[in-house]
Amino acid sequence: MSQLTMPKGFLWGSASAAYQIEGAHNIDGKGVSNWDEFVKIPGKTFKETTGEVAVDHYHRFKEDIALMAEMGLKTYRFSIAWTRIFPNGTGEVNQSGVDFYEAVIDECLKYKIEPMVTLYHWDLPQALEEAYGGWESPQAIDAYVNYATYLFNAYKGKVKYWITINEQNIFTGFGWMTAMHPPGKFNDEKTYYQVNHHVFLAHAKAVLAFKEIMPEGKIGASFAYSPSYAIDSRPENGMAKLDHDNLKSFWWMDVYAYGRYPRTALRYLEKQGVAPTITEEDSKTLHVAAQKVDFMGVNYYQTATVEYNPLDGVTPFGEMNTTGKKGTGQVTGVPGVYKNPSNPYLETTDWDWVIDPSGLRFACKEITSRYDLPIIISENGLGAFDKKTTDNKIHDDYRIAYLAAHLKELIKASDEGCEILGYCTWSFTDLLSWLNGYQKRYGFIYVDRDEEGGTLDRYKKDSYYWYKEVIETNGASLSVE
Ligand code: BGP
Numbered sequence: 001m002s003q004l005t006m007p008k009g010f011l012w013g014s015a016s017a018a019y020q021i022e023g024a025h026n027i028d029g030k031g032v033s034n035w036d037e038f039v040k041i042p043g044k045t046f047k048e049t050t051g052e053v054a055v056d057h058y059h060r061f062k063e064d065i066a067l068m069a070e071m072g073l074k075t076y077r078f079s080i081a082w083t084r085i086f087p088n089g090t091g092e093v094n095q096s097g098v099d100f101y102e103a104v105i106d107e108c109l110k111y112k113i114e115p116m117v118t119l120y121h122w123d124l125p126q127a128l129e130e131a132y133g134g135w136e137s138p139q140a141i142d143a144y145v146n147y148a149t150y151l152f153n154a155y156k157g158k159v160k161y162w163i164t165i166n167e168q169n170i171f172t173g174f175g176w177m178t179a180m181h182p183p184g185k186f187n188d189e190k191t192y193y194q195v196n197h198h199v200f201l202a203h204a205k206a207v208l209a210f211k212e213i214m215p216e217g218k219i220g221a222s223f224a225y226s227p228s229y230a231i232d233s234r235p236e237n238g239m240a241k242l243d244h245d246n247l248k249s250f251w252w253m254d255v256y257a258y259g260r261y262p263r264t265a266l267r268y269l270e271k272q273g274v275a276p277t278i279t280e281e282d283s284k285t286l287h288v289a290a291q292k293v294d295f296m297g298v299n300y301y302q303t304a305t306v307e308y309n310p311l312d313g314v315t316p317f318g319e320m321n322t323t324g325k326k327g328t329g330q331v332t333g334v335p336g337v338y339k340n341p342s343n344p345y346l347e348t349t350d351w352d353w354v355i356d357p358s359g360l361r362f363a364c365k366e367i368t369s370r371y372d373l374p375i376i377i378s379e380n381g382l383g384a385f386d387k388k389t390t391d392n393k394i395h396d397d398y399r400i401a402y403l404a405a406h407l408k409e410l411i412k413a414s415d416e417g418c419e420i421l422g423y424c425t426w427s428f429t430d431l432l433s434w435l436n437g438y439q440k441r442y443g444f445i446y447v448d449r450d451e452e453g454g455t456l457d458r459y460k461k462d463s464y465y466w467y468k469e470v471i472e473t474n475g476a477s478l479s480v481e
Pocket of ligand 1: 017020166167170224299379383426432433434435436440
């Protein structure tokens with residue numbers, strides 16, 4: 001039997017986000033973002049790490065993109081810092097910011113690397129936060145659409161793939177429920193759902209604007225999708241899985257793909273008094289935009305296991321493991337609905353993230369059945385402690401094993417009929433993990449820096465050479481039959 005590969009033209013890629021790599025936080029006219037401010041609050045990040053310098057990609061992007069080219073990368077997904085384009089969120093454009101990203105794009109194109117641009121990867125202009133509470137106000141929708149439209153016009157003809165919003169479920173959950181991201185609100189569920197509604201409208205209006213400017217371009221959102229399994233066949237756990245999926249996954253993906261909320265989840269939130277206010281015009285906008293979305297972007301890291309959670313059970317506010325000390329994360333859930341216990345059949349990372357390669361195939365098949373949309377895996381990867389040897393080698397065989405296992409499942413998903421356009425590992429270089437400092441490494445390229453600093457020199461890990469071969473053979477080197 002011959003070895004399976006991904007389809008011709010498949011976008012083998014890698015991803016990053018501005019705040020996590022660029023540094024240069026106050027250079028060349030950049031405005032202040034919510035993250036620039038949030039990290040100053042003691043205790044919010046691991047060892048008080050910030051992105052002020054990050055891995056200095058701002059000054060080293062040519063070196064980094066040359067390494068991508070040498071590897072044979074077909075696409076590079078990166079985000080644009082809104083504050084470099086509009087330092088105050090709206091108003092005057094900062095030309096050096098526009099030029100910086102144009103230089104990044106041109107550098108990619110020089111090597112035939114398809115640039116894939118994320119418009120919003122969590123770093124909101126602080127000016128908008130201060131003016132009206134950022135996403136809490138519908139005014140943020142117009143500011144975002146203005147910013148997005150500016151970029152569509154600026155880079156049309158050069159950038160074909162656009163991601164509107166990165167992991168809306170994560171930044172809103174951490175921002176308004178668990179206080180772990182800006183604006184650091186705790187258990188403000190009503191605002192959380194209203195904020196999400198605003199972000200959906202921002203996404204939808206950006207999609208509509210995009211299709212006017214670049215009808216041939218491709219656009220979608222990137223969702224942090226954790227497919228789920230019921231812990232056993234007890235009917236109450238099956239029901240908990242269903243409710244969990246509606247509240248934790250389909251609440252977002254149904255809006256991107258269908259332009260409407262899952263009805264039973266909406267009814268549940270209405271009963272709780274926390275459902276968003278939705279006008280008829282909103283519904284129309286969401287619906288029309290959903291018809292024009294080109295793909296479902298998926299950031300896949302893990303699956304969830306679901307069990308019924310009694311009314312006096314666990315809350316969404318359990319400790320999260322941000323130290324890398326295995327076993328310190330706590331079970332969370334929604335009282336009266338579901339909880340997410342650990343899965344006895346699966347291993348976890350040092351940060352207690354479940355390792356489940358077949359979950360990636362599950363995610364692709366679920367999306368294909370439910371939405372029949374092409375898929376871009378916009379993130380997948382392993383955060384680990386890496387060690388550089390005295391002869392400057394990094395033997396990350398565990399990362400190779402992790403990625404290989406996931407890619408084998410992706411190839412099977414493609415063979416089973418899912419239309420998968422691209423796959424981006426998280427991440428190309430090591431970078432700042434929002435809450436976990438610099439010690440949680442994801443890259444193919446080791447960056448010599450820790451929580452205190454470092455030379456910022458780049459070194460290829462073993463996984464770099466491994467992925468190069470995967471790309472060269474279009475996946476055949478993984479030997480899936
Ligand atoms: C996703 C984000 C990325 C990245 C990744 C790894 O949620 O989109 O920005 O950070 O997860 O997560 P972490 O850094 O928490 O390990």
